[in-house]
Amino acid sequence: MSNSFIRIDNLKKTFGGLKAVDVEHLTFDQNILTSIIGPNGAGKTTLFDLISGFQEEDTGEIFYKNKNITRSQPYKISRLGIVRTFQLTKVFDRMTVLENLMFSGSSIKNDSLLNSIFKTSNNKKYEKSLKDKSFQIMEDLNIHQMADSYARELSGGQKKLLELGRSLIKNPEVLMLDEPLAGVNPKLAEDLLETIQNLSKSGITILMVEHNIDAVMKISDRVVVLAEGSVIADGQPQDVRLNPKVIEAYLGTNND
């Protein structure tokens, strides 16, 4: 068990009196596509925020490859290889699609002020390769025709693609997708699902929060169901789907 990729122990987070996350023990294994589902307010996004460092837990610990990442800064967690996207897409509106990708892919050294003042030939070479890499990713995601458009001119679905591309250019080991299909038209959603599945096959560990149950059941290796912050079911998609607790959480017993 201690060899799991991401390990969460006794994680608790409350907002005022509201219990957002209360997870005793949860692990995510390498190279597995795990979906996290649950009714609204189940704590899915909060769990993402805690893992990626955007919120501080009340108690508990999170390990990544046996390294304690509890209370680490988001950018440090990201540098370890855990890259996340956001429920409400966060693209850099007034930068071009190409700039969005190049910024993301750029190394810390390349971004430095001194480098930017002196601009050695090495930097120029690096920028050139970064540009090529960005175009490669845009072509893979079929947004290359928008390369020089401002990101805010993209459709909702294209923004989701850009956000995905921006994460991929960092060669992440773990990709955390927060509702990648929200607001995406059915055709594009299908393509996106296929892309996500291919990414998983290529060796990226994927955690995904998603409301589209059919999509989740189709591509996930494992499904974790949260309700009121706690795990109520965990297993293969088909088993989870038939779990009475899950049906109850989603439909409610005394439906009002």
Add this chain to the structure above:
Amino acid sequence: MKISGKWIFTLLLTIFSVSLVFYFNPGGPLRILGNLLTFAGIYALAAIGLNVHFGMTGLLNFGHASFMGVGAYVTLLLVPHAAGREGEISENGLPFLSALLIGIVAAALFGLLLGLPAIRLRGDYLAIVTIAAAEIFRLLVRDLESITGGVYGIINFSSALQKYRPLFFDEFITELELAPAQIWVGLLSWVSIFFTLILIKRLNQSPWGRALRAVREDEDAVRALGKNAVWLKLQSFMLGAGIAGLAGVFLAFNYGSVQTTLFVPLLTFYVWAIMILGGVGSLTGPIFGSIIFWAIISETDKLAALIFENADGQQLAGVRFALVGLLIMILMIFRPSGLLGKKEELLLNVK
């Protein structure tokens, strides 16, 4: 076409503003023009620094006057000067250039000092902290009379810069019936603008500039992508503060004496007005914004005198600022992104 239209409008407005000087001062327009361009240069430089903060990075800095003040005070205290009521001239001091460099670095460090606790705040909260810090700086300088001269300020420092004025320059300027000392300061500030803009242009097109723009757009996304947003913002704060420090030094040398009343919040708001007028995020916008702003400031009282024939000087001064406000409002209605700002990058939505 769109770009050239923007430029034509800006140039026409600049020419019109400057021609007001000639129209209203048939006796000696050059003297007034020299004064105007000196002030315009100094304020443009300060606005370029502010543009690094707001235009490039989206930081709401309302304490710009304090950065200018730190640059000015540190530099002046290092060159030969006289401070305070008794005002004895201290003969020994550093040469101007090394004092200037230390002053700029001090302004940048003040930016860092202010930024460390404050930069994590967003939008309007940062604005409140910066305006408060600027007032603390000003009051501190006022009360540390033994060092800074307090309310009496610092005088007799001008020669530190003016002694480098070449002789042919004096002859040429005197022939034009202008004040060589002021034109010298003005000239140096425009030279500084030139080199500062080269630096900013280079940075704008660099990975660093790209990173700052990303911070401006969405800090959370920047952090999720493994970039240290706080450090990027601090660097931007320091660079802009350093440029403001340089502008502050020229401002002090232009006046020939410096008191804390020079660095009141009004100075900050003038610089803001110039930056917005020229176009937030625009490279050369502050230059044109500054010339037009100062032409309006210096000539509107004469314009007002045409409208209100029986008004006295004090009343005209009041009308002047009302007219300045009106002109800025009109401009903002028809060109909300400023004279040279990009419409696509129109920004006043601060996070």
